[in-house]
Amino acid sequence: MLPGQxxxxxxxxxxxxxxxxxRIVQHLQLTVVPLLLGIVISLxxxxxxxxxxxxxxxxxxxxxxxxxxxxxxxxxxxxxxxxLTLLTAIIPLTTYTLLxxxxxxxxxxxxxxxxxxxxxxGMGYTRRQRLFRVxxxxxxxxxxxxxxxxxxxTIGLATIAAVLGDxxxxxxxxxxxxxxxxxxxKYLLGAALSVLLAFAADFxxxxxxxxxxxxxxxxxxxx
Amino acid sequence: xxxxxxxxxxxxFDHVTKRYDAPTGKDKxxxxxxxxxxxxxxxPAGKICILVGPSGCxxxxxxKMVNRLIEPTSGKIxxxxxxxxxxxxxxxxxxIGYVIQQVGLFPHQTxxxxxxxxxxLLGWPKARLRERSEELLGLVGLDPAKYRDRFPSQxxxxxxQRVGVARALAADPPIMLMDEPFGAVxxxxxxxxxxxxxxxxxxxxxxILFVTHDIDEAIKMGDLVAVFQTGxxxxxxxxxxxxxxxxxxxxxxxxxxxxxxxxRLSLLRVADVPLRPAVTGRPGDNSADARRRALDDPLRYLLxxxxxxxxxxxxxxxxxxxxxxxxxxxxxxxxxILNKRTTLKDALSMMLDADVQTGIxxxxxxxxxxxxxxxxxxxxxREGEHAAAFDQVPPPDPEIGDPDLADDPAAExxxxxxxA
Numbered sequence: 001m002l003p004g005q006x007x008x009x010x011x012x013x014x015x016x017x018x019x020x021x022x023r024i025v026q027h028l029q030l031t032v033v034p035l036l037l038g039i040v041i042s043l044x045x046x047x048x049x050x051x052x053x054x055x056x057x058x059x060x061x062x063x064x065x066x067x068x069x070x071x072x073x074x075x076x077x078x079x080x081x082x083x084l085t086l087l088t089a090i091i092p093l094t095t096y097t098l099l100x101x102x103x104x105x106x107x108x109x110x111x112x113x114x115x116x117x118x119x120x121x122g123m124g125y126t127r128r129q130r131l132f133r134v135x136x137x138x139x140x141x142x143x144x145x146x147x148x149x150x151x152x153x154t155i156g157l158a159t160i161a162a163v164l165g166d167x168x169x170x171x172x173x174x175x176x177x178x179x180x181x182x183x184x185x186k187y188l189l190g191a192a193l194s195v196l197l198a199f200a201a202d203f204x205x206x207x208x209x210x211x212x213x214x215x216x217x218x219x220x221x222x223x
Numbered sequence: 224x225x226x227x228x229x230x231x232x233x234x235x236f237d238h239v240t241k242r243y244d245a246p247t248g249k250d251k252x253x254x255x256x257x258x259x260x261x262x263x264x265x266x267p268a269g270k271i272c273i274l275v276g277p278s279g280c281x282x283x284x285x286x287k288m289v290n291r292l293i294e295p296t297s298g299k300i301x302x303x304x305x306x307x308x309x310x311x312x313x314x315x316x317x318x319i320g321y322v323i324q325q326v327g328l329f330p331h332q333t334x335x336x337x338x339x340x341x342x343x344l345l346g347w348p349k350a351r352l353r354e355r356s357e358e359l360l361g362l363v364g365l366d367p368a369k370y371r372d373r374f375p376s377q378x379x380x381x382x383x384q385r386v387g388v389a390r391a392l393a394a395d396p397p398i399m400l401m402d403e404p405f406g407a408v409x410x411x412x413x414x415x416x417x418x419x420x421x422x423x424x425x426x427x428x429x430x431i432l433f434v435t436h437d438i439d440e441a442i443k444m445g446d447l448v449a450v451f452q453t454g455x456x457x458x459x460x461x462x463x464x465x466x467x468x469x470x471x472x473x474x475x476x477x478x479x480x481x482x483x484x485x486x487r488l489s490l491l492r493v494a495d496v497p498l499r500p501a502v503t504g505r506p507g508d509n510s511a512d513a514r515r516r517a518l519d520d521p522l523r524y525l526l527x528x529x530x531x532x533x534x535x536x537x538x539x540x541x542x543x544x545x546x547x548x549x550x551x552x553x554x555x556x557x558x559x560i561l562n563k564r565t566t567l568k569d570a571l572s573m574m575l576d577a578d579v580q581t582g583i584x585x586x587x588x589x590x591x592x593x594x595x596x597x598x599x600x601x602x603x604x605r606e607g608e609h610a611a612a613f614d615q616v617p618p619p620d621p622e623i624g625d626p627d628l629a630d631d632p633a634a635e636x637x638x639x640x641x642x643a
Contacts (some may be wrong), residue, residue: 119327122290122400123341123390124316137331145313215331 009185020174024193030158033199034090035151036096042146045098046105047131056106066196071096071160079164080207089161096157097150104146110138135165140213148205155198159190171197231268231430232303232397234261234289238263239298241284241455257284259455262298266447268397269428273429273445274411275435276478281455282434286400289432290319302398317341320391320399320429324406326383334360334386335371341394359389362426364419381412388420392427401433406441417444438479442486446484450475464490468606488568493561494604498593501526506535507548514543522594526583527554532590534560534583558583561595571600 012021045063049056074092082088112135120130162172169176171190178187210217241259245251256279266272273284287293289300291312300307307315328337338356347355357367362448363385374591378480384404391399405413405420422442424431435441439447442463450466452474459471467490470476479486502520504513504527517525518538527531527535527549529564535556559573560583570582572595581594 112327113327115323115325115327116329118292119321119323120329122292122321122323124313124318124344126313129344134329138329140331213331215376217376218377 007184007211008188012185013189014019019190020193023169023174023190024197026168026173027155027158027194027197029168030089030093030161030170031087031151031154031201033152034093034097034158035085035147037090037094038150040103041094042098042101042105044155045102046109049102050056050109059102060099062141063095065100066095067099068093071157072163075164082119084165084167089158089164089168093154093157093161097154100150100158101146104142104149105139108142108146109135111142112138121218141216144209144212148202150211151201152198155194155201159194197201229395231428233265233268233300233301234272234430234432235265235304236262236285236397237299237301238267239285239288239295239300240313241281241293242286242296254279254454254575257281257455259284259288259295262455262456262457264449266430266432268430270446271424271431271433271444272447272449273433273435273441274449275438275441275450276451276458277453278436280451281438282449282451283402284455285451286402286432286434289301289398289400290316290321307317313344317344317394318396318398320394320396322387322391322399322401322404324403326375326387326407328383328386328390330375332367333372333374334378335367336625337375337386338389338393340390341396345394353391356389359392360386362392362423363389365389380408381416384408384416385419388423392429399429399431401431402437403434406435406437413440419445429548430605439486442479442490450478452478485568486499487572488600488604489566491567491603492563493565493567493570493595494563496567496595496599498595499599501594503532503584503591504549505530505536506551509548510544510547513538513549514540514545517543522581525549526591527551528591531588533588534558534585534591561587562586563592567600567603571597572596 012196046057049059069092071092074095075088078088078091082091116134116138117130120134125134158170159172159175162169166173171194174190174193175187178184178190231437239259239262241257243255243258245255246253258483259281262281264272274285276282284293288295289307291307294308302310328334329340332340335353335356337358339347339352342352357371360370365382365385370378370382370386375386378386379608384407391401405416408416417440427546433444435444441450445463447461448463448466449460450458458478459466459475464487466475467479467487469625470479470483476483502516502522502525504516504525506527506529513525517523517538518544523540525540525543527536527538529535534556535551536556537558538553540550542553557577558579559570559577559582561570561573561584563584563586574580574582580597584592584595586592
């Protein structure tokens with residue numbers, strides 16, 4: 001902090017709303033894209049491990065291993081291949097979501113009671129109809145719980161993408177610049193917005209879960 | 224129901240066998256649970272056939288081979304003469320109603336959607352789905368307006384089970400498979416659901432295969448009862464009354480219980496036995512004449528009735544004055560009033576409660592039809608006694624425990640065969 005400087009300079013914020021807004025958009029991009037990719041990959045993996053229980057241990061081992069790779073190391077490895085691009089940032093952020101998502105999704109599928117599967121089979125659902133009309137809808141509460149958790153961690157992790165450059169750096173860029181320039185307003189703002197985004201995402205998914213699973217919230221005994 | 228075609232199919236098991244890997248370790252040599260051994264039986268269209276037996280006797284396996292949730296090791300199941308294994312799997316299952324003990328309603332769908340499951344799979348238009356699910360909810364006694372949009376979690380166990388039955392009936396299947404459908408509800412609700420279902424079956428007349436381990440339920444619900452014993456052997460197949468009257472083996476005799484005579488009484492109704500005429504008189508009738516008629520009857524009692532022939536009560540011959548007229552104040556209304564639908568068991572119990580030997584049988588309007596004596600009931604009970612030889616078997620030695628079914632000579636070949 002430079003002498004005579006305010007800790008939080010509202011004037012600066014007012015003058016830079018455009019660039020702050022841009023960083024928020026970039027940050028959303030860094031969060032939403034890996035999350036969507038992670039959801040698609042995890043759904044496929046989860047359906048597979050529920051059908052093939054023997055695959056569960058190896059799949060969670062691999063996703064767990066991917067989770068332990070430090071992001072900076074991942075960027076270092078991917079940079080020579082993809083350069084300082086969005087892709088280099090997105091690949092590790094995507095792999096980090098897999099551990100949480102695969103575990104939650106497969107727990108969601110496994111939690112569908114056996115008698116419901118038997119009833120569906122006995123009434124003549126094909127495997128595919130049963131997956132999409134019975135198992136998937138019933139797994140939704142745990143699927144969304146996984147997405148909630150993954151979105152919050154990804155929003156936090158995405159700040160590290162700032163090391164890859166200014167073009168898509170998101171809120172991490174604000175934080176890095178603030179630290180480098182001894183300008184607290186910037187890094188405090190970056191951190192605060194990141195936390196706010198996480199809260200917003202969490203709230204959003206709670207609402208979505210409530211909307212798409214009315215059956216899970218129907219009051220028992222409402223007569 | 225709107226469509227009165229009452230379709231039902233003949234279901235026939237033709238030498239059906241299902242083998243599983245024989246038990247190993249300490250259970251080696253025991254019959255394999257769930258196995259079925261050379262089962263042949265035929266259920267005529269529109270009848271309820273109960274598969275009953277101890278756990279692991281293969282009754283559920285047999286049921287699930289009909290909709291091919293389990294495929295037989297050998298033998299065929301014929302539905303209206305067509306081998307089920309030649310039919311397309313989903314098409315076969317959609318043509319068979321399926322009800323299980325845990326119901327298995329889809330929690331994420333409303334009751335209306337649940338009921339319309341199979342018609343939806345069959346691609347019925349939306350308007351018809353809705354119409355059909357409302358019709359069925361009404362049929363099982365649930366007000367569609369009240370229940371249609373609820374979720375299964377908002378219903379009681381008994382209500383859910385009714386929805387399960389409605390769902391199984393949705394596409395008007397010729398066959399229903401019911402696996403302990405009333406096993407998870409309390410006895411009072413179970414009794415009500417059983418009665419409702421029997422009444423429903425009078426309208427729908429489906430061919431029903433119904434699994435239970437409860438012999439009383441089997442006797443009550445079945446047109447036909449197939450008694451299974453461990454090892455998947457069909458111990459006896461026939462009408463409940465015949466099985467109670469003449470158990471085919473010691474196993475069956477023991478399984479149906481020592482109170483076979485009483486159980487028979489719960490199947491027989493007043494209409495099944497001869498009634499004796501009553502000496503009747505009305506208030507105001509000549510006493511002297513009434514007294515003479517009462518004395519001529521072995522009962523020596525006169526039944527006072529009103530002008531609608533409804534019973535008022537008994538008057539003993541000694542209480543009838545020598546002259547004058549009969550009056551209501553003389554009558555003692557102690558006898559139970561029965562009708563043709565009353566079971567002999569209920570009739571007996573009412574007579575014992577009232578401490579009398581005779582019940583008064585009335586018709587729908589309440590008019591006296593005749594009298595049922597406790598001796599008639601006792602005669603009927605004795606009819607089943609020619610099979611009593613099985614009851615002479617000494618009771619099991621408590622030290623050794625109940626003689627295992629595997630010790631039953633009839634069960635032994637199966638156990639060997641499974642092992643081979």
